Amino acid sequence: MNHNQASLNSSSAKLKMIVSMVIFGSIGFFSERSNLQSVELVFVRCVCATLFLSTCWVLTGKYKEEKWSKKDIFQTLVCGVFLVLNWVFLFKAFEQTSVTVAISIYHLAPVFVLLLGAILYKEKLTLISVMSLGICFIGALLVSGINAGTSMSDLLSSGVVWGLLAAFFYAFTTLAGKGIRELSPYATTFLQTLVGIFMLIPLVSFHSFSELSSINWIVVATTGIIHTGIVYLLFFDSLRFLSSNVISVLVFLDPAVAILLDTLLTGFRPDILQSVGIVLIFGGMGLTMMKTKKKPDYSYREGESVK
Template structure:
């Protein structure tokens, strides 16, 4: 007998909220590129405008009362935030060498780094099935990466290989942040995210070239949008949806993000993946769902694994955490 007490209308509302959040996440790359700012400048202003918007939201909702932070929880949130903000910088840097489509799909392998790091750090059990899904994801990653022999010998486009490396590094940093932040319990995820955004302002200031922003003009709107739309609004939608949806629906809806990102990359910049790269995408999708939902290769589903959070700082107080998406 099911113990899930979610009302159908609440679940429907949660599905709409998460879909909207993932659609917004899919437009992130366009805002980054159109801003014309360097990756570190983009992340700095995302943190700045995101802090203002999310801070006002938390203030209006009264979240600062009985916040639940202790010195240890605050330290863990800050440590996770350090990895989150540099994860953004590496992801945005990867757009320069590859494309939004390729970088997003490569970045979407982060659940497997969460799994591997969890086994190394917290001794989480790795079953044969999980290793099998990891192998499927690896094959998909090889296909999506589209690395040729010339790239490996140095006679090809070195920037493309570097872009792939940045996307992979961003995914690893996100995985580390997820493992750290998930240990912050009893605190609203909005406040955890706010701590990480505030930290990002000071952490990235030494890497930010403010003199480059004097000629942005109307492009400031893209940076403001990253802070208000892709940080505050998107986080609020995601954290609200997480409370209303079961894990399987969250895991599936998380893939709206890369789908929209690829569509935007094609519609705005004319970028598309090759047929060979396209073969790798369903492999990564299947492997991610297999890990998150506990699928086995024998056709019987194991108990669904609780996934880890998507593109935003991992929600510490939400009922579930998404492994397969992210804001990235």
């Protein structure tokens, strides 16, 4: 591949990544207007993603090139379980708190990846990394509004716990998917969302779908087809042409758009302490990313799960 072609691919990939992150940043806004609970909404997402991406997989002929291995399949299925739990807890957080608070807590995931990587893979944490973890932890406390007088019931109803669980399972998804090598993004996502369908179908209240208005159905279809199917295609198509550093910067567009929409369209106004907390979380996360770029790469890559 010549230099001009490589440059063109890189520019196109950046545009696809930007579009995918901007679209995904609006998912909290749409989920709040779907009139569905978290389990039902994630079920729709899994069904839409499975149908949409498997169709693209077949039409592009990529299914003929797959190299199936027991190791990759097992890891993909494990990732699928973690990914679905991540989605359910994230949407549950959206139900219980503002998008801004939920998305800020949720984006502690890269910090948890660093911490869990140190525990599971015996990676040594540097002083800067420990400081970054501390900064993010303080930021999360400020954003959540937790204080000495917060009861357990208040904590559970605040949505903070759900956001933390979503972040933890996102971190587990990233770490578990680290070794997937042979399967294409289409096969990986197909298996993961298929797992989600079988996981959630016993828990889904199908009666809730009969109560949706036409507007609700438009929102649900948008979340399933656009926020999952199309975003996945754009995201996966861009990964192979971008460096981890570029990806790490562009993923900040997701929470930026989410917080902007929450402020402009839903009227959420973080107080001073919450605003400081948001800055601390993303500042600490950015510092963590910069200081760990030479270590084993836990950033997004082709074949791994996404949001």
